[in-house]
Amino acid sequence: MRPLLRCLYLLVLCFPLSGLALPAQVTELKIDLGHGPRTYNATQLLARRDVRSVAIPDDVAFKQLMHYRAVPLKALLDGIVRGDHLQFVASDGFAAEIPATALLNDLGSTPWLAVEDPAHPWPTLTGNKGSVGPFYLVWANPEAAGIGTEQWPYQIVSIHKLADIAQRFPVILPDSALPTASPARRGFVVFQRNCFTCHTLNGAGDAKLGPDLNIPHNPIEYMRADLLRAYIRNPQSLRHWPQARMPGFDTKALSDADLDDLLTYLRHMIDRKARYDSPR
Known part of the structure; x- marks a missing residue:
């Protein structure tokens, strides 16, 4: 040859x-920070008082300006400290390893958990790659803290606190x-x-x-x-x-x-x- x-x-x-094969649609998000797992669905998260409308100018998944209803991620990760390490697992097997120092940065990069409203679904990805919803980690001003494209997991099914890699x-x-x-x-x-x-x-x-x-x-x-x-x-x-x-x-x-x-x-x-x- x-x-x-x-x-x-x-x-x-x-x-x-x-x-x-495309993954099955996610319905719940499990968060386990070491003191008992918590499970959320989209309806619960969208009903929170701290949910906001956020604009993401250069969205990683859609390559364009996107608008989301989102919860401040830090509000869901109560108790984590710098030095902790979190893993975000997607339904398709993607596993983003993100140190707490990135999530808790004071440089101006803000992590949001975007939540898809079942009544107003997000667009599907190009190339027949399905939906990114209903749970997607997006960042406002990611450049400030050097957040890379692989730190935008979508179709998230779980967030765990683990030892570092x-x-x-x-x-x-x-x-x-x-x-x-x-x-x-x-x-x-x-x-x-x-x-x-x-x-x-x-x-x-x-x-x-x-x-x-x-x-x-x-x-x-x-x-x-x-x-x-x-x-x-x-x-x-x-x-x-x-x-x-x-x-x-x-x-x-x-x-x-x-x-x-x-x-x-x-x-x-x-x-x-x-x-x-x-x-x-």
Whole structure:
């Protein structure tokens, strides 16, 4: 098989993010911060006194100005403190890991839980990708605190307070002997923010959308660097598939420097393959 055709063939095998069945419609949101779970439905949340109308100029899901009825997320996360870590799980298996420092920032980025009114449903996503509702984390002024596109989970079914990623999944950590400011360590931060929401690595992680990025093979091992970069920037540029689920990361979402560091981290992890043993 010719090298390019072989690369594209492996790409289809190792990035099967398309053709997935759409998730069932979410009806309830479960929040568990360690002192007993609470469950909400859209009617309950929309009846709260603190619900507001918010305008989101550059909405991540719809790529345009959107207006929502929303509850201040901090009001639903009473008791969390800086240093806590939260996981937002979507019905399709997306799992956003967001530190409380981002949610509690005092830089002007405000998190809102947008709630879809059953009587006035939101538009469906383009490309037959279904609804984002009824629970969607949106941000006012996200740039102020450096909030990335992967920190806008929608179709949320649960919010949990958990230990941070490094404690839960040590097999994804770079070598502890690396300098603090090394590219691989910086790339690990980029990986957590942009990749770990959909992918596992060394079998570790809670996301259910994408394939593992190190076992059995790391994409660095079978894909030319220029093709991998192109795929991350725009998956449709390598293989056009209308039902593809993986988004592209432009330079606004992922700078060239961050992409360089991410690829350095993935390259570093080739020699750190290890099966994750889930706690029983």
